[in-house]
Amino acid sequence: MEDKVPSFFRFEDLRIYAKAVDYSKWIISTLHEPHTESERRLCQAFTNSALDIAVNIAEGSSRNKSQFDHYLKISKSAIRECIVFTAVAKELGLLGEQESEQSRELLMEQTRMIGALIISLQRGSNKKTESDFPEYDESCEIS
Numbered sequence: 249m250e251d252k253v254p255s256f257f258r259f260e261d262l263r264i265y266a267k268a269v270d271y272s273k274w275i276i277s278t279l280h281e282p283h284t285e286s287e288r289r290l291c292q293a294f295t296n297s298a299l300d301i302a303v304n305i306a307e308g309s310s311r312n313k314s315q316f317d318h319y320l321k322i323s324k325s326a327i328r329e330c331i332v333f334t335a336v337a338k339e340l341g342l343l344g345e346q347e348s349e350q351s352r353e354l355l356m357e358q359t360r361m362i363g364a365l366i367i368s369l370q371r372g373s374n375k376k377t378e379s380d381f382p383e384y385d386e387s388c389e390i391s
Contacts, residue, residue: 257306258309259305259309259310262305262309262365263361264305264358264362264365265302265306265309267354267357267358267361268298268301268302268305268323268358269302271298271301271330271355271358272295272298272299272301272302274351275294275298275330275351276295276298278343278347278351279291279294279295279337279342279343280341280342280344282342287340287342290333290337290340291342293329293333294333294334294337297326297329297330297333298326300322300323300326301323301326301327301330301358304319304320304323304326305319305320305323305362307319308320308322313369313372316369317366317369317370320362320365320366320369321366323358323362324359324362324363327355327358327362330351330355331352331355334348334351334352335348
């Protein structure tokens with residue numbers, strides 16, 4: 249079995265980061281074509297919030313553990329925004345029933361993964377001092 253070479257940007261090795269990027273791509277490709285300016289703005293805001301999940305994971309990963317924890321919580325806020333956008337997009341016909349349910353499932357999975365990473369960071373901070381890049385519980389987050 250070949251060992252995977254770690255990325256220069258270590259956040260790229262996090263499974264949650266990969267899931268967040270995949271969700272962003274999925275939203276961009278799944279949203280139906282908006283017909284009005286309001287729908288276009290909604291789609292743009294939805295896409296921005298989906299991207300914010302991954303962006304905050306990346307940004308926080310370069311910080312100390314308590315700051316990373318903060319950025320992970322911002323990512324969870326972006327997930328909640330996406331839940332709202334999912335509901336509105338479904339009502340406007342920009343997402344179908346099945347797509348809406350899939351969006352919710354993907355967002356719930358990301359919420360659980362971020363929660364596990366936060367717990368891992370909090371456990372680690374009880375043992376060590378803060379570092380430039382947190383140590384992760386590899387069993388739940390690093391691919």
